[in-house]
Amino acid sequence: MGAWGHKNFENDDAGDWVYDLEKSKDKSVIHQALDTVLNNQEYLEAPDCCVALAAAEVVYAGKTSDHSRVSEDVSAWLNRKHGFIKKKAITFDSEDVSKSIQAVGKILDSSELKELWEESDDFQSWVDLQIELIANLEERA
Template sequence: MGAWSEEPFGNDTAADWGWELDDAESWEFVTEVLRGFLAASDADEDTEAIVVAAAETVAHGLGSPTQDDSYTESVTAFVERVGAPPAETVTLARDALRVVRDDGSASAELWAEADDLDAWRDALGRINAALSR
């Protein structure tokens, strides 16, 4: 995962996934990512990056984005097409974000090694707050 910031779409994996939203026709695309992650026994940092991007996409759908820039243009267009997310997707996003934020996650370990764990956790905290409004 090539990361340039702790923002949800601040890495290659999440940015690439964001472009896939151009072809998505419903929230089921996002819901499947979140459901699949929560059903898995373990995940790598790339999967977790996609989960964070999916959670940010849900925040956009709720009208509370934490990142709004050129990297989220596909997210904005997706939300304009499909509207607000279903309640189940919001719940899944909060649950998945909680798992990614845990000390034992692959992403937490990478951010700790880079001495940016606090900044990354702050970014996830902002997403979580947006999902809880």
């Protein structure tokens, strides 16, 4: 895992995913990231977890207009008007929030990403960040 910090956009996998998000015109990239974790009945691999955590952060930012936890590129994507005919901002609903909460919880429960963070000095900071994300999302559910 190429990470330079414990925050959810401070890793290579999230950075690569943001590129895909920037090219998208709807929430399908976000849904795919969350569904990959939620539908996985096997071992949750770190790259999938990093992407799902970034997607959950985007849902939170989109639901609240608090862009402090996302990158400038994500903030620009959230503020961009999308759609072919009727250009409007992408909105997030309670299902998006619920999926985000479930995905973050599943990653915290058991995943390769959690195991990797357990081996670092920043493990508790990473856990606290995810718990805060869940709490923030639950306030919007």
